[in-house]
Amino acid sequence: MAWYNVAGTSSDTVISTRVRLARNIQTYPFASRLDANAANEIIEKVSVPLEASGFRKVNFSDISPIMATSYVERHYVSPEFATKDSPHALFLMEQPGIAVMVCEEDHLRIQSILPGLALEEAYKHALNTEKRLDEDFDFSYSEQFGYLTHCPTNLGTGMRASVMMFLPALTRGGYMNSLATQLSKLGLTVRGLFGEGSGSAGCMYQISNQITLGISEEETLHRLGDAVRQISESEQKARKSITGEALERLTDKILRSEGILKYAYMISSSEFIQLFADVRFGITLGIVTDITYEQLGTLLCETMPATLTLSSENTPKGESARDKLRAQKIQKLLSPAEKNA
Amino acid sequence: MAWYNVAGTSSDTVISTRVRLARNIQTYPFASRLDANAANEIIEKVSVPLEASGFRKVNFSDISPIMATSYVERHYVSPEFATKDSPHALFLMEQPGIAVMVCEEDHLRIQSILPGLALEEAYKHALNTEKRLDEDFDFSYSEQFGYLTHCPTNLGTGMRASVMMFLPALTRGGYMNSLATQLSKLGLTVRGLFGEGSGSAGCMYQISNQITLGISEEETLHRLGDAVRQISESEQKARKSITGEALERLTDKILRSEGILKYAYMISSSEFIQLFADVRFGITLGIVTDITYEQLGTLLCETMPATLTLSSENTPKGESARDKLRAQKIQKLLSPAEKNA
Numbered sequence: 001m002a003w004y005n006v007a008g009t010s011s012d013t014v015i016s017t018r019v020r021l022a023r024n025i026q027t028y029p030f031a032s033r034l035d036a037n038a039a040n041e042i043i044e045k046v047s048v049p050l051e052a053s054g055f056r057k058v059n060f061s062d063i064s065p066i067m068a069t070s071y072v073e074r075h076y077v078s079p080e081f082a083t084k085d086s087p088h089a090l091f092l093m094e095q096p097g098i099a100v101m102v103c104e105e106d107h108l109r110i111q112s113i114l115p116g117l118a119l120e121e122a123y124k125h126a127l128n129t130e131k132r133l134d135e136d137f138d139f140s141y142s143e144q145f146g147y148l149t150h151c152p153t154n155l156g157t158g159m160r161a162s163v164m165m166f167l168p169a170l171t172r173g174g175y176m177n178s179l180a181t182q183l184s185k186l187g188l189t190v191r192g193l194f195g196e197g198s199g200s201a202g203c204m205y206q207i208s209n210q211i212t213l214g215i216s217e218e219e220t221l222h223r224l225g226d227a228v229r230q231i232s233e234s235e236q237k238a239r240k241s242i243t244g245e246a247l248e249r250l251t252d253k254i255l256r257s258e259g260i261l262k263y264a265y266m267i268s269s270s271e272f273i274q275l276f277a278d279v280r281f282g283i284t285l286g287i288v289t290d291i292t293y294e295q296l297g298t299l300l301c302e303t304m305p306a307t308l309t310l311s312s313e314n315t316p317k318g319e320s321a322r323d324k325l326r327a328q329k330i331q332k333l334l335s336p337a338e339k340n341a
Numbered sequence: 342m343a344w345y346n347v348a349g350t351s352s353d354t355v356i357s358t359r360v361r362l363a364r365n366i367q368t369y370p371f372a373s374r375l376d377a378n379a380a381n382e383i384i385e386k387v388s389v390p391l392e393a394s395g396f397r398k399v400n401f402s403d404i405s406p407i408m409a410t411s412y413v414e415r416h417y418v419s420p421e422f423a424t425k426d427s428p429h430a431l432f433l434m435e436q437p438g439i440a441v442m443v444c445e446e447d448h449l450r451i452q453s454i455l456p457g458l459a460l461e462e463a464y465k466h467a468l469n470t471e472k473r474l475d476e477d478f479d480f481s482y483s484e485q486f487g488y489l490t491h492c493p494t495n496l497g498t499g500m501r502a503s504v505m506m507f508l509p510a511l512t513r514g515g516y517m518n519s520l521a522t523q524l525s526k527l528g529l530t531v532r533g534l535f536g537e538g539s540g541s542a543g544c545m546y547q548i549s550n551q552i553t554l555g556i557s558e559e560e561t562l563h564r565l566g567d568a569v570r571q572i573s574e575s576e577q578k579a580r581k582s583i584t585g586e587a588l589e590r591l592t593d594k595i596l597r598s599e600g601i602l603k604y605a606y607m608i609s610s611s612e613f614i615q616l617f618a619d620v621r622f623g624i625t626l627g628i629v630t631d632i633t634y635e636q637l638g639t640l641l642c643e644t645m646p647a648t649l650t651l652s653s654e655n656t657p658k659g660e661s662a663r664d665k666l667r668a669q670k671i672q673k674l675l676s677p678a679e680k681n682a
Binding site: 252 | 596599
């Protein structure tokens with residue numbers, strides 16, 4: 001079980017919640033001026049309390065690029081972290097979903113990820129880990145600004161909270177641009193699941209706070225939570241407004257996507273995202289009844305290129321072999337026997 | 342059971358066989374000069390031996406246009422016959438599939454239709470019915486020309502034999518035009534299932550004799566049978582030549598069509614024909630394993646617009662309602678419970 005294959009609360013509009021805290025250790029220079037020796041020293045030092053707390057160490061200097069990418073696909077590390085040259089390590093506690101990136105942009109990036117809308121809980125998980133580390137290290141902190149971070153955009157709370165939302169009806173209705181404008185006025189930002197510029201692929205969006213300075217953690221979570229609940233309501237309203245012929249056409253599109261997902265011989269990663277979104281929308285609308293949110297969540301992670309390749313006994317050669325493997329994997333995971341596995 | 346839901350021999354390339362004999366009764370003028378009284382008289386007279394032989398009379402003046410179209414869709418009558426103004430009637434024996442159109446272009450059109458490649462048998466069925474009628478009527482016949490028909494293209498044997506073939510690989514390979522040229526040299530002709538100009542929809546083609554004069558019935562059947570067997574071989578060869586990546590792409594296309602057929606909410610008549618062809622090809626290639634030729638044959642007839650409408654308790658209003666009904670019908674007929682029904 002991981003964050004991605006458990007259905008959380010509000011799972012018809014919210015997929016998951018993430019809270020990340022950036023911290024730096026006073027006695028070391030910031031990452032851009034940190035040499036390899038010092039980086040290794042930090043990794044070694046933090047591993048003591050983290051491993052004692054149940055974290056598993058993943059040394060990114062030792063793993064294959066494909067394994068590194070697979071951690072990106074499961075949202076445990078950033079793409080930048082995965083491809084870094086200098087020493088860096090991940091400490092992971094898959095249950096309940098806490099990841100500590102050591103020597104990313106900041107010395108420490110403590111991240112909690114949970115299914116559904118769970119801002120308070122995710123914050124609590126990250127904060128507990130931060131408190132444990134705070135016992136052993138002095139974090140760079142200024143009375144005036146708050147936590148000091150490598151990039152000024154994180155200065156203050158050092159906190160980035162984000163909620164991954166599933167907004168097919170608002171996407172369909174063309175409301176996402178005006179929503180982004182409104183959110184930016186609240187100090188919040190919206191971007192596609194697959195990073196900036198990934199647009200509306202899969203109708204999944206990360207809503208997160210943009211401001212970390214001059215605002216408390218609690219107020220940030222409060223604002224974000226309020227916004228998410230309002231967006232959820234708008235999405236629900238937009239879904240209800242699809243009726244008559246439009247609903248019939250949508251039903252047809254959704255059921256065709258279900259059929260293709262279950263029958264196609266090859267499915268590319270980008271096509272999968274579209275099919276995923278259609279079928280997830282179908283579950284929400286009661287059109288798709290034999291696939292669960294949990295199954296789809298598992299699919300979303302397990303069919304990403306690197307994770308998919310790692311799960312195969314024989315490394316698939318070339319894109320079409322991978323697309324074939326993806327279709328097989330999907331069909332296996334959607335077969336009735338796997339439903340409650 | 343009817344011709345269309347039984348798998349015949351060579352059913353991987355041949356769907357059905359039809360033989361039709363045109364006859365006119367000496368004592369009446371040809372159809373274009375026949376008045377309503379005389380037409381009714383013919384209908385009444387032929388009904389005696391035909392009904393005694395087990396034929397069911399369908400009086401086309403009494404049935405609804407949609408019912409008339411449904412007989413066209415099941416290939417028991419011609420489109421011209423269905424929409425004729427003057428008196429005309431059909432005599433039908435669904436088992437083994439013999440239809441006598443009375444007062445079509447000729448006074449009598451005796452037609453036998455059988456699943457698979459069955460030229461001799463179909464000819465025998467038609468001929469037996471013709472012989473029964475020959476006992477009561479004198480057919481217009483000239484020693485020099487043979488049977489006299491309304492249109493000179495039928496003069497001689499008055500026989501049109503045709504085989505409906507399923508040629509997806511030859512269609513795919515672009516061989517159909519050169520095949521048509523070759524066949525015309527043998528006095529044979531090829532046209533799409535849905536009449537001239539319907540092209541390659543569904544990859545189904547009728548191969549039939551063009552010549553009725555100066556050739557015997559036996560020779561015609563012999564030539565046609567030979568041609569069909571040769572085309573079958575070419576088709577098989579073309580199927581075997583699809584390998585490697587091309588076969589994988591084809592497999593993907595076929596399985597997607599199966600998925601859409603089983604899941605779509607609305608399916609138009611023309612889309613159905615394409616899906617039908619893909620899935621039928623899939624059965625042939627061993628890619629589709631849970632649908633039978635018989636099920637597809639039933640689908641092909643039962644989902645035609647008029648037949649579909651007649652099978653519904655509530656007449657569907659508009660095209661999209663019919664497309665919805667078609668999808669439901671398809672999914673019902675493809676459900677495992679119906680497989681051996």
